[in-house]
Every structure is written in structure tokens, then in C-alpha cells.
Amino acid sequence: MDPRPVGVFDSGVGGLTVLHECLVTLPHEDFVYLGDHARLPYGPRPLDEVRDFSREIGAFLERQDVKLIVVACNTATSAALPQLQAELTVPVLGVITPEAHAAVQTTRNRRVGLLATQGTVDSGRYASLVRALDAGVSFHPVSCPRLVPLIESDDPYGPETEEAVREYIAPLKEAGVDTVILGCTHYPLIRPILQRVFGRDVTLVFSAEETAREVAETLERKGMENDAGRDGVYRFLTTGDPAAFREMGRRFLQLPIGDVEHVTLAELSAV
Amino acid sequence: MDPRPVGVFDSGVGGLTVLHECLVTLPHEDFVYLGDHARLPYGPRPLDEVRDFSREIGAFLERQDVKLIVVACNTATSAALPQLQAELTVPVLGVITPEAHAAVQTTRNRRVGLLATQGTVDSGRYASLVRALDAGVSFHPVSCPRLVPLIESDDPYGPETEEAVREYIAPLKEAGVDTVILGCTHYPLIRPILQRVFGRDVTLVFSAEETAREVAETLERKGMENDAGRDGVYRFLTTGDPAAFREMGRRFLQLPIGDVEHVTLAELSAV
Numbered sequence: 001m002d003p004r005p006v007g008v009f010d011s012g013v014g015g016l017t018v019l020h021e022c023l024v025t026l027p028h029e030d031f032v033y034l035g036d037h038a039r040l041p042y043g044p045r046p047l048d049e050v051r052d053f054s055r056e057i058g059a060f061l062e063r064q065d066v067k068l069i070v071v072a073c074n075t076a077t078s079a080a081l082p083q084l085q086a087e088l089t090v091p092v093l094g095v096i097t098p099e100a101h102a103a104v105q106t107t108r109n110r111r112v113g114l115l116a117t118q119g120t121v122d123s124g125r126y127a128s129l130v131r132a133l134d135a136g137v138s139f140h141p142v143s144c145p146r147l148v149p150l151i152e153s154d155d156p157y158g159p160e161t162e163e164a165v166r167e168y169i170a171p172l173k174e175a176g177v178d179t180v181i182l183g184c185t186h187y188p189l190i191r192p193i194l195q196r197v198f199g200r201d202v203t204l205v206f207s208a209e210e211t212a213r214e215v216a217e218t219l220e221r222k223g224m225e226n227d228a229g230r231d232g233v234y235r236f237l238t239t240g241d242p243a244a245f246r247e248m249g250r251r252f253l254q255l256p257i258g259d260v261e262h263v264t265l266a267e268l269s270a271v
Numbered sequence: 272m273d274p275r276p277v278g279v280f281d282s283g284v285g286g287l288t289v290l291h292e293c294l295v296t297l298p299h300e301d302f303v304y305l306g307d308h309a310r311l312p313y314g315p316r317p318l319d320e321v322r323d324f325s326r327e328i329g330a331f332l333e334r335q336d337v338k339l340i341v342v343a344c345n346t347a348t349s350a351a352l353p354q355l356q357a358e359l360t361v362p363v364l365g366v367i368t369p370e371a372h373a374a375v376q377t378t379r380n381r382r383v384g385l386l387a388t389q390g391t392v393d394s395g396r397y398a399s400l401v402r403a404l405d406a407g408v409s410f411h412p413v414s415c416p417r418l419v420p421l422i423e424s425d426d427p428y429g430p431e432t433e434e435a436v437r438e439y440i441a442p443l444k445e446a447g448v449d450t451v452i453l454g455c456t457h458y459p460l461i462r463p464i465l466q467r468v469f470g471r472d473v474t475l476v477f478s479a480e481e482t483a484r485e486v487a488e489t490l491e492r493k494g495m496e497n498d499a500g501r502d503g504v505y506r507f508l509t510t511g512d513p514a515a516f517r518e519m520g521r522r523f524l525q526l527p528i529g530d531v532e533h534v535t536l537a538e539l540s541a542v
Binding site for chain 1: 352353354356357358359362363368372373376377378379381400402403404405406407408485488489492493494495
């Protein structure tokens with residue numbers, strides 16, 4: 001038994017999709033969520049810059065006495081996961097290994113696609129993990145620079161988003177993949193569009209669900225769960241505008257977020 | 272739904288521990304088990320020789336119309352898994368990834384030990400997978416050349432086995448590991464000795480259980496399970512002496528094996 005909260009971070013609201021799945025799976029656990037809104041988006045930034053941001057946030061969350069940290073951002077996982085694991089005392093999970101594993105388990109024709117940000121595709125982390133799990137899988141990554149800005153825009157469900165999705169998945173249809181990893185925590189927010197455009201014959205693997213499953217298994221195997229009967233308590237922190245975060249969280253996740261604490265970049269990097 | 276059997280192979284009887292866990296988890300599936308008794312043990316052989324044997328057996332099992340192949344031998348997995356996955360049409364699972372994953376999930380102090388054959392330790396596959404999953408884990412491999420011969424001897428539970436176990440685990444006690452991967456499919460056969468010598472504070476991760484779990488998840492995700500209501504049918508094949516295989520299977524696994532079919536090495540390598 002371990003009553004400490006689980007820490008979760010992302011550049012913005014995308015990681016809330018991971019948090020949402022964690023809340024469904026682990027209703028008795030406490031969570032501390034930090035969104036680095038002051039510096040989003042991470043996707044187009046150089047990986048070493050994202051790595052520095054992630055190390056600051058990881059150390060900050062460790063100071064909040066969390067028992068486990070979830071990097072709920074594919075770009076930050078690509079950039080920083082091994083370093084966070086090596087530097088921090090608490091275990092750190094990312095959002096890439098769980099989906100790579102699920103995709104290899106799922107595919108029948110052993111052709112797997114990936115939709116992700118430029119940084120995630122460039123890091124090659126999905127490709128190397130998929131190959132380590134099944135050397136016979138043919139892997140087809142596509143970077144989708146327009147999707148995150150569209151999803152965070154005022155019209156996330158408009159024709160422009162559907163057109164962008166159609167354009168990005170054309171090479172995956174061409175390659176005949178039967179399983180696609182949605183390798184960005186924003187993408188569940190347009191799940192109906194993705195499912196409609198891909199059709200029934202393609203299985204979509206979402207970061208959020210697979211990561212929540214990994215968090216649950218890890219806490220169980222380590223014997224670090226909180227008491228089963230209780231209701232979890234959630235803390236929300238942002239380096240940006242608390243009101244905007246509250247609004248985004250409510251809009252995309254149907255989660256009425258109460259107080260949002262503001263953390264300055266100076267507080268984040270203080271040691 | 273897919274009525275084809277699952278293929279399982281090992282150099283000898285060790286893989287029966289994996290088969291046993293698969294039968295418990297998947298009682299409705301059919302299995303074809305091949306033991307390469309004519310050429311055991313694999314542990315001390317050069318890895319490229321083990322790779323050639325594994326490729327012959329993989330192709331042979333594919334000709335038996337299996338839907339999935341399980342390499343139920345850590346040495347063969349170390350030597351041949353990526354090549355089998357690249358060459359065969361059916362998916363191929365090995366016994367190393369599942370335990371590496373379970374060990375990383377399980378450890379609390381992030382110190383993990385490995386007991387395995389020389390070939391498995393030398394291949395470095397466990398070390399690289401554990402590090403890929405958690406770059407902050409300190410990993411302590413120990414090769415145990417005496418254990419397989421002792422387990423296959425006439426006196427597997429004698430003082431010599433306990434003495435060998437005490438000697439092999441001394442460096443793991445020294446390193447303070449809290450989780451140990453038993454990276455050879457023979458080791459569950461001396462589970463009580465191992466648990467007694469390690470004590471309650473160390474969690475033992477067995478190939479057999481983790482691999483059965485991976486097989487079940489894979490069949491489910493791929494939608495390739497057999498009908499749930501039925502009883503599985505099992506075929507046993509050996510390149511060695513069918514009577515000796517029957518006896519070993521009964522002795523170690525409490526599984527009354529009926530007919531055992533003999534396969535010559537020429538039949539195995541025929542194309």
C-alpha cells in the first residue's frame with residue numbers, strides 16, 4: 001500500500017487523455033497533473049530542449065512526493081525517458097512502449113502504421129521498439145505537423161481537420177497496414193474522425209489506454225496501490241493560464257476541473 | 272476465431288513448463304509441442320548453431336499449419352528470435368521480452384537479477400530489453416552452467432542442486448536485488464528450492480507464466496482464439512526417444528502424455 005499520488009505531465013492538455021484513462025482504471029489513486037502550457041507545443045521543438053524541460057518537471061514532481069511519474073507526452077517520452085529514468089528515484093513510465101507492444105500484439109498482417117509529431121517520428125523510438133518486439137513487422141511512420149494546432153484551435157472538428165487526416169493516412173492505406181498507433185496524446189480528441197476515415201478494418205492503438213493499463217499493472221506488481229475503497233483526489237498545475245487550462249480540460253474531457261494552481265518557470269526549475 | 276493449433280518448441284523438456292502455463296491459461300486451444308531431444312542441450316552450444324536448429328524447427332512447425340509459434344527456450348530466443356520473426360509468416364513469440372517487462376514492472380528498488388544459461392547471458396538480450404524499458408534499473412546477470420544438467424539428472428532435488436543455487440545467487444544477494452528473472456525454462460522445476468534460498472523478500476519472475484500471459488493477450492488482440500467452450504487437443508513430437516520424453520513429461524509436469532511422435536532430423540530439415 002502506498003498513499004502517495006501519481007505524477008503526470010505533458011506540454012499541455014493532450015496528456016489529459018492519458019489522465020482520463022488512468023482515472024477510469026484507477027479511481028482510488030490520487031493524481032498530480034502538470035501541464036507546461038507556458039512552453040507548448042513541444043512537438044516542433046529540438047529534442048534536447050524538450051529533454052531539458054522534462055528533466056525540470058520530473059525533478060519538480062519528485063519534490064511533490066509522487067510515487068510514480070507518467071510522461072504523458074509522446075514527444076517528451078521520445079526526448080527524455082531514458083534520462084528521467086536514470087536520474088530520478090521514482091519509476092518513470094512513458095507513452096511509447098505500451099502502444100508499441102499493443103500494436104505488435106494486435107496486427108494480423110504485420111504491417112503497422114504510426115501517426116505522430118515530427119519530433120516523435122524523428123526520434124525513431126517507436127520504430128526501434130516495434131522491431132525489438134517483432135523483427136518481421138513492416139513499420140510505416142507518418143509525421144502530422146498540422147494535427148495538434150488544429151486540435152487546439154477553435155474548430156477542432158471542422159473540414160480542415162478531416163482533410164488533414166485524409167492526407168496523412170493516404171500512405172498508410174497504400175501500405176495496407178491493419179493497425180495504426182496514434183502516437184500523440186492529442187489524437188484521442190478527434191477519435192471519431194480518425195475511426196471514420198480509417199474504417200472498421202484498421203485497429204487504432206491509443207497511447208492513453210495502453211499507458212493507463214501499464215500504470216495499473218506496474219502499481220499492482222510493485223504492491224504500490226492505494227486503498228481500493230477510496231475516491232482519488234486530483235491536483236492540477238500549469239505553467240500557463242489557469243483559466244484557459246480549466247476551460248480546455250472541461251471542453252475536451254468532460255472533466256470539471258476545480259482549482260488550477262499556477263507554477264512559475266522559476267518554481268519549476270528551483271532545486 | 273482461428274482453430275489452428277499453437278506451436279511450441281524447446282531443446283527438451285524445459286519448454287513443457289511454458290506449455291503447462293499455456294494449458295492453464297488457454298484450455299480451449301490446441302497445441303503442437305516439439306522437443307529437439309536429439310540435439311540437447313542448447314545452452315552450451317554456439318549461438319549460430321542454435322539459430323540454425325531454431326530456423327529448421329520454425330519452418331517445420333509452420334508446415335504443421337500452426338497459427339503462432341512460441342520459442343519456449345531462452346537460449347533459442349536469444350539466438351534466433353529476430354530471424355524467425357523476419358523469415359516466418361506466422362507471428363513468433365519468445366520467452367525473454369515478457370519476463371524483462373514483468374521484472375521492470377515488479378522491482379521496487381530497481382535492482383534486478385538474472386539467472387540463465389551461458390548462451391542467454393552472453394547474448395545480452397535481457398540486459399538490453401530491461402534497459403530499453405527502464406534505463407535506471409541496475410541489472411545483475413549470473414550464468415548458471417550446472418543447473419540444467421542437475422535438473423535433468425536422476426536427483427534434481429538433492430543437496431548438490433541446493434548448493435549450486437546458493438553459489439549462483441550469492442552475487443545477487445550481495446547486490447541487494449529485489450526481483451530475479453529465472454531466465455531458463457528448466458528453472459520452474461526447482462521452484463521450491465529457489466524460493467526457499469531467496470526468501471520472501473525477493474520476487475521471482477518465471478518465463479513460463481509471463482510467456483503464457485503474452486500468448487493469451489496476443490491471440491485475444493489479434494482475434495485468433497479458438498472457440499471458448501472446447502477442450503484443447505495436444506500433439507507431442509520429439510527428435511529423440513519418445514519413451515524418454517513421455518517419462519520426463521510425466522515426472523516433471525504431472526501431465527500424462529499419451530502418444531509421442533518421432534520426427535527425424537531429416538524430416539525436420541526437409542523443405
